[in-house]
Amino acid sequence: MAGGLARRIGWAGAVIVAAVAVAGLVATRPGTVAGDWSLPGDARAGELVFHAGGCASCHAAPGAEGDAMRLLSGGLGFTSAFGTFYAPNISPHPDAGIGDWTVAQFARAVMAGVSPEGQHYYPVFPYAAYRHMTKADLRDLFAFMRGLPASDAPSRAHDVSFPFSIRRGIGIWKRLYVRDDFVVSGDLTEAAARGRYLVEALAHCGECHTPRNVLGGLRRDAWLGGGPNPAGKGKIPDITPAALEWSQDDLVAYFTTGLTPDYDSVGGEMADVVDNLSRLPKDDLEAIAAYLKIVPPVH
Template sequence: MKRLALGLGLAAIAGAGVAWLLTAPAPLASERLDAIAAIDGDAAAGETLFWAGGCASCHASPGAEGTARLVLSGGVKLASDFGTFIAPNISPDAQAGIGGWSVSEFANAMLAGVSPRGEHYYPAFPYTSYTRMTDRDIADLFAFMKTLPESQVASLPHEVGFPFNIRRSLGGWKLLFFTDAPRVTLAGGDPQIERGQYLVEGPGHCGECHTPRNPIGGFVSDAWLSGAQNPDGEGVIPNLTPGGKSISGWSAGDIAYYLESGFTPDFDSVGGSMVDVQKNMAQLTSEDRDAIAAYLKALPARGNGWE
């Protein structure tokens, strides 16, 4: 019995050691970080990524309008089944924001979900989509972020209880769900659709809201953009594929115009959380909005993900 107990104890210790190693935060390889650091970021190009990425929607103060949306003091609350996540200050302030970060630290956050302290970020921060961004776009976005106004507003802690407040456990979640692979495989060769796929699956992170999730927060892989329950409990997030009723009758031109103007083909207007998204999309070029529309029309049809 003593030998059995000893053996079980050693096995438990070994298992815990393996789990500890497997769940460790995995920053980008040093060679890639060096390559990103060597890029001369273009702030003008980075502004496009800023709007495509919806940075102001979460990181501007709640209710901010106009130029105040460029003050990224944080404070927006994101409700979920795992707790409430509060967007932090990501302004260029060196103490309260990310003004003291290097471009390598920014790249690790955006592409690997790893903080400058070497901790996992919660995927309420959509690095699970941003990981598809190119190194050039990361450098350009960082260059633009450094031009924004500083804010000294302190970030608030997330309202997350046990066991979800154990960040190390996110390493296991990443092993299951974190990937930079395309969300869908489409027939190649159309540059417009490929650009749309990059914008939607990468910086635009549309799937973060429009795709249903399993009980531990991972995407239902075969239900991409098919719609989902609204995490705040009010209604549903629409199905964006040709198989749903939400926009299946819209032309690509209708979709692009909606992203630009906020008006639907039947003269209704954008509402809910999509208001901020549409404001961001209106800042893109018409070519990028057309590309997003072309990608959505090329998706495989899916039934409603919330049913």
């Protein structure tokens, strides 16, 4: 009788373990991105998406300048509390880069953070922001990037220790922190709505300017409120109206020239951001400024 009870308990335990395992597989399953990817992209329009997204700032070789920024050979390292991540080669090389990808595979990588092999990408790749990208902008970006020079430089492996080396677990992180809704909601002017798209999606400003919790998730309650630099050097500034008192004209001038209202000049990683933004139409820069003026202040 005792033996029968033990067997029943054993079977019940096995069923529970199996159920938990199945639930874990479902919860961590890589997502997909629906869309009609047969439509052609506009490479000329894609160049603006490329600059707004800051693709070269992360994926060009460390120290690259000028035209060399168009060679997306990767290699730049990003230090964090979870390890050091290295930007991969995303040039159109068929083996070392993404030259043999389809637009559907590109969309899944950029908007869902999933590789063609079905692996989760680490969220140092800002797909949580790019998720808001329009399908048209995605197609245009792909068309532009296919015309860039190819590099055969191999991508460098990330330096990440256990348990963060288990990519399947990133599926749980995505369920917790990847959202489909914009942070700033309500009735927005046309300019502010465009600015929201540029800031929250393409330019992914929140990835640096918003503080994170212990799991690396963005604290949306302190959106754009600044925080410690993940690299351990200094602080990323608060750019909400609580701290940033510049006028919209001041902001547009800064995005265009890199000069602050008191004639200080931009430096560090922000210099690359300004270089990218300065390539956008003035209407887009005015839209970003309009959005930043309506972001809830973080005190």
